[in-house]
Amino acid sequence: MKQALVLISAILIFVIPSASFAGDCGDVNSTGLVDLLDITYLINYLYKGGPEPDCETVYGGVFCGDVNNNRLLDLLDITYIINYLYKDGPIPQCGCGILIDIDGNEYKTMVIGEQCWGKENLKATHYRNGDPVPNVTDGEEWAGLFTGAYCDYINDPANVATYGRLYNWFAVIDSRNIAPNGWHVPTDAEWQTLVDYLGGDAVAGGKLKEAGTMHWNSPNTGATNESGFTAFPGGYRGFDGDYGNMGNFGYFWSSTESYDGYVWYRYLYYLHSRAGHTSNASERDGLSIRCVRD
Numbered sequence: 001m002k003q004a005l006v007l008i009s010a011i012l013i014f015v016i017p018s019a020s021f022a023g024d025c026g027d028v029n030s031t032g033l034v035d036l037l038d039i040t041y042l043i044n045y046l047y048k049g050g051p052e053p054d055c056e057t058v059y060g061g062v063f064c065g066d067v068n069n070n071r072l073l074d075l076l077d078i079t080y081i082i083n084y085l086y087k088d089g090p091i092p093q094c095g096c097g098i099l100i101d102i103d104g105n106e107y108k109t110m111v112i113g114e115q116c117w118g119k120e121n122l123k124a125t126h127y128r129n130g131d132p133v134p135n136v137t138d139g140e141e142w143a144g145l146f147t148g149a150y151c152d153y154i155n156d157p158a159n160v161a162t163y164g165r166l167y168n169w170f171a172v173i174d175s176r177n178i179a180p181n182g183w184h185v186p187t188d189a190e191w192q193t194l195v196d197y198l199g200g201d202a203v204a205g206g207k208l209k210e211a212g213t214m215h216w217n218s219p220n221t222g223a224t225n226e227s228g229f230t231a232f233p234g235g236y237r238g239f240d241g242d243y244g245n246m247g248n249f250g251y252f253w254s255s256t257e258s259y260d261g262y263v264w265y266r267y268l269y270y271l272h273s274r275a276g277h278t279s280n281a282s283e284r285d286g287l288s289i290r291c292v293r294d
Contacts (some may be wrong), residue, residue: 025108026081026092028053028065034081034092038065042078067092095119096293101180102126109293110228113197115190116293118183119230121164125150127176133167139241143284148174151286153235154243162215163234163246166286169263172253183291188256188264188277190292195266195275198227206273209250217247222273229290231268237286251287 026034029041042065044050053065053073065073068080083089091098096109096116101124108119126132127148136142136149148171153159171178172185179185186194198204206222208229213220216233235246245251250268258264258279265287267276281287 025064025094026067026084030054035085039078039081039085042073042081046074046078064094066094069093069095099180099183099291102128102130107291112194112227112229115194115197117194117229118291119228121232121234122167122178122289122291123160123164124178124180125165127174127178128181129176131176133171133178142168142237142241142286143239145284146170148172148178151237153237153246159234159246163232164288166234166237167253167289168286169253169281169283172255172289178289179291182294184294185253185255185289186292188254191252191254191264191266192277195277198275201275201277203273204275205268208275209268215247217270220270233268233270234288239282239284251281251285253281253287253289 026038028038028045031037041050041053045052045065065077067077067084070076080089081092084091095111099107099109099118101107101122103124103126105123107122110117110119124133125135134147134149136145136151137155142149142151145168148168150165150167150171152165153163167178177184195201195204198207203222206224207226208231209220209223209225210216210230210232211220211223211225216223231250231252233245233247233250235244235249236251237243248270252266254264254266256264261283262279263281263283264277264279265281267278268274269276
């Protein structure tokens with residue numbers, strides 16, 4: 001161990017910091033960059049009683065300094081960052097690595113319990129094989145669909161960066177797969193596993209919602225985002241083609257049909273901490289998608 005620290009110290013003395021990867025993973029001092037200062041910060045934390053990494057943690061206590069994604073924070077993470085910055089090594093891979101959809105959109109990920117979840121709502125406009133998912137803006141056309149489609153809330157692309165896109169359930173179950181390779185739309189049972197891990201239906205919603213009222217309407221009851229899931233209130237598009245409830249609700253598809261024409265889904269609400277669980281979403285509704293790893 002002492003020899004390894006001597007080697008690291010030598011590297012820190014003689015190597016000038018280079019351009020670095022901006023992002024949460026590896027940015028242990030929360031400056032918006034991964035650089036030499038993050039290496040020294042980790043050394044101070046691990047071996048000199050310094051402060052914990054000053055950045056968002058994964059539920060269960062795995063720090064964003066876990067750049068090699070082994071769910072530990074140790075010497076290997078220091079050498080990983082050194083290799084990344086100065087030896088063309090791989091980029092930091094906290095959580096479950098980076099999720100990339102068919103359109104090239106990149107999503108942060110997180111480990112919650114034994115599951116790996118995407119940290120953002122899906123934005124893909126193509127199925128996994130490259131076929132386009134139709135963007136249906138007209139309300140009457142949307143209401144008559146029995147095939148996959150997506151839309152942006154109130155047909156405004158400016159909403160996509162934060163809230164992702166809304167998809168009908170026909171897109172969810174299409175054999176061409178709306179989720180990226182290695183990922184899928186969660187079943188109702190997989191949603192329940194997440195909710196149970198976070199303490200059950202009555203409290204899990206608060207742990208899933210983004211804290212504060214930047215996106216959620218006040219009072220955003222119980223929101224702590226303790227899980228790191230950072231759920232947004234992206235609203236919905238109804239089976240009649242109308243939009244509603246952005247700011248009040250976040251609605252998320254499962255892949256589980258409840259009865260003919262209707263589907264189980266999850267919802268979060270600005271006025272309570274529950275993780276709602278309902279079986280009456282129409283297949284023609286437009287809801288958000290969060291992916292879970294296979």
